[in-house]
Amino acid sequence: MQKYSLRRGQLELYPERHRASWKGREVSLTLREYAIVERLARQPGEDLQYRNLYDLVRGSGFSAGVGTDGYQVNVRAFIKRIRRKFRDIDPNFNAIENYPRFGYRWRPGRGPRP
Template sequence: MTVLNREDANASPAYAPVPSSDEGTARGDGIKVVLVDDDEDYREAVGGELSDLGFQVVSLPDGAAMFEYFGNGNSSDVILLDWRMPGVSGLDLLGQARRRGINVPVVFLTGMLAASYENAALDGGALDFVNKSRGATILAKRLNLIVKAGKRPPEQQQEEVLDCGALQLRPQISRAFWHGTDVNLTVVEFNIVNLLVRTAGEYVTYRAIYDCVHHVGFIAGAGEDGYRTNVRSSIKRIRNKFRAIDGDFGEIENFLAFGYRWRGAVRDTAD
């Protein structure tokens, strides 16, 4: 459900005309955008603004239409996904898209300002989280930054792939595959697995695991060693996701009071 923030009748419209001084950095230059939102008026307004800025916009009302669009062989440079739609969250749709092999960058649109929603979106694999009230100019600039940052010279196009037994990691898109099946890890969970795999066979301390998803010295939980509880909870979620694919999964081993390790050796390849 789309939420537009209107504090009073004199507030600036959410999608005012683009000032000429901003036009250069906001120009889409043919960037293909799939806009998914259940609010027809919102889709028309935002789609029109982005089209005027040079973006190629495909407006779709729901996740089913989005999956049909990509299932028919169509492509896009970026997906603009509403955070909340009838019967399903945008976060759930993102997970479904990744499991279907749709690895297009995703930007969430929302009228909800809580940091917890933004954290959930970024942990879930989105590249940005934009408030709908920011307007089309800011949205266009963010889209430009994301898409252009992902375009590299041909000699840099090879994607890093790490193979470790039945596990394959693709750091560029933060995806992990076990026996060829996407484990559907969040970005935070992927970072933990990535750390363990890159040091496969060696135990990594609780502190090092925690620091890889926060910052060095960050303290959370009860007491000086409270971060251990956070790490254990993360490892439990990761193990459960692997075991949903393979009930015999046991690659993550614990050394009591020290940390965890990934068994086996990693092989670094490229596509």
């Protein structure tokens, strides 16, 4: 197995392959889902805005959804799917925190920095 580049507690990220594992089990993430998890995990405790996460996966300036804040719905859907995939492995998964009306953050204290 490839040496991991980033570890946060039970999370291991393999950037060269865009793979993630939780508690030693692979989490089947899409490339966009992986990008979100990696960004959050690289900055634990830092609040990342909906727009920044949306631009990460769709590209700067891309717009989808209804109204000027439609992108928030898209980001929430990504996070919901990501959490479900992690909870399939660990029903107590809670590493992704919501910052209401702002965005998300990776819960700090989930392991050593790279």
